[in-house]
Amino acid sequence: MFLKQYFGEIYGAVKSLLTGMKLTGYYFTHHKEIITEQYPDNRATLVLPERFRGEVVMLHTEENTHRCTGCTACELACPNGTIKIITKFEVNAEGKKKKALDTFIYHLELCTMCNLCIQACPTDAIKMAQNFEHSVYDRSLLTKTLNQPGSKLEEGVE
Numbered sequence: 001m002f003l004k005q006y007f008g009e010i011y012g013a014v015k016s017l018l019t020g021m022k023l024t025g026y027y028f029t030h031h032k033e034i035i036t037e038q039y040p041d042n043r044a045t046l047v048l049p050e051r052f053r054g055e056v057v058m059l060h061t062e063e064n065t066h067r068c069t070g071c072t073a074c075e076l077a078c079p080n081g082t083i084k085i086i087t088k089f090e091v092n093a094e095g096k097k098k099k100a101l102d103t104f105i106y107h108l109e110l111c112t113m114c115n116l117c118i119q120a121c122p123t124d125a126i127k128m129a130q131n132f133e134h135s136v137y138d139r140s141l142l143t144k145t146l147n148q149p150g151s152k153l154e155e156g157v158e
């Protein structure tokens with residue numbers, strides 16, 4: 001009785017192993033039929049869902065203009081201090097002093113991708129980008145300046 005049960009279990013284990021190996025062997029010789037792919041092998045064809053949030057970025061035109069007035073609404077909306085807006089004063093065509101963006105500092109390492117800053121921006125100056133490969137060895141590289149060097153406020157944006 002004991003021996004029957006013992007050999008029965010061995011038989012069951014070997015049968016189960018061979019069943020699995022049969023399927024593995026099939027896909028080993030039929031690569032084109034594999035429908036699942038592991039990242040990063042599928043990086044070139046990777047399609048992320050439309051709503052995927054990877055990083056806050058500032059939009060710039062080809063003329064290097066942006067739509068950020070430096071109003072700080074995004075900074076105030078951010079729940080964890082990820083954004084720091086540094087402003088400056090510029091003299092406009094009428095000779096009046098006007099507040100303008102100097103530096104938009106974004107701490108990617110703190111960002112929870114909650115989207116509150118994007119919703120708070122009255123001029124649609126920032127948006128969520130889908131890039132997600134953010135790993136770096138130096139943590140300071142995750143602190144970014146979002147306004148490009150030499151960029152200016154787009155005309156007509158108040």
Ligand code: SF4
Binds near residue numbers: 082110
């Ligand atoms: S997505 Fe959320 S956490 Fe990230 S900067 Fe915007 S408000 Fe802050």
Ligand code: SF4
Binds near residue numbers: 068120
């Ligand atoms: S990104 Fe938008 S909300 Fe933030 S400072 Fe600029 S204009 Fe204001």
